[in-house]
Amino acid sequence: MLEKILISSCFLGNKVRYDGKSKAIPHPQIATWSQQQRLVVICPEMAGGLAVPRPKAEIKAGQVLTEDGENVSKAFTDGATQALALCRQHNIRYALLKDYSPSCGSTAIYNGDFSSVKIAEQGITTQMLSANHITVYSEVNLALLVKIINELDAN
Numbered sequence: 743m744l745e746k747i748l749i750s751s752c753f754l755g756n757k758v759r760y761d762g763k764s765k766a767i768p769h770p771q772i773a774t775w776s777q778q779q780r781l782v783v784i785c786p787e788m789a790g791g792l793a794v795p796r797p798k799a800e801i802k803a804g805q806v807l808t809e810d811g812e813n814v815s816k817a818f819t820d821g822a823t824q825a826l827a828l829c830r831q832h833n834i835r836y837a838l839l840k841d842y843s844p845s846c847g848s849t850a851i852y853n854g855d856f857s858s859v860k861i862a863e864q865g866i867t868t869q870m871l872s873a874n875h876i877t878v879y880s881e882v883n884l885a886l887l888v889k890i891i892n893e894l895d896a897n
Contacts, residue, residue: 744780745894748829748837748871750846751785753881758785762795765840767881771888772838782832786845786867790821801844802854806866809856815866818845822867829876837871838887841880848878 751758754776755766775781788794797808799818806818822845828834839846847865852858868878879887 744778745836745891746780746782746832746834747775747887747891748825748832748834748839748876749775749781749783750838750840750843751783751788752840753838754781754783756783756785758788758794760787760794760796760798765881767884769884769888771884771891775891782828782834784821784825784828786821786825787818787843788821789824790817790819792817792821798856799844800852800854800856801863801865806844807854818866819870821845822870825867826870826874826876829871829874835876836887836890837868837876837878838884839865839868839878839880841882846878846880848880849882 752765753767755764757764797810799806799808806815841847843865845865845867848868850860851863851865853861871878
């Protein structure tokens with residue numbers, strides 16, 4: 743059975759980001775994985791009940807706040823919980839999520855001051871998945887995930 747991969751919806755060209763845009767990755771391996779029906783798609787923020795478009799949000803002192811000061815931590819936690827449930831349902835061990843996002847960031851997120859400064863922290867969904875032994879990759883280290891999945895497929 744082929745390894746399933748949780749993937750950020752925006753990577754597939756879906757306009758689910760806070761600004762109503764996507765961040766499609768035109769990588770041939772993603773197209774192949776899609777054809778093989780091994781991608782399980784989620785936008786944790788939308789899964790948590792947030793709309794598109796929505797105010798920009800960042801993590802500050804353990805809470806997710808919009809640029810207007812609204813605490814949206816519950817929506818982010820609810821979305822992360824749904825992402826984890828999908829991983830459990832499909833026996834997913836690997837995720838490909840959008841870096842720098844307050845949900846999906848795996849190598850860095852923005853510092854919470856809305857100043858475009860990145861810090862080496864993780865988003866809410868990545869934290870939850872990582873705590874449950876699901877390895878999260880991003881567009882920054884996609885090549886490593888491709889290598890791992892190809893090795894698994896070869897065995």
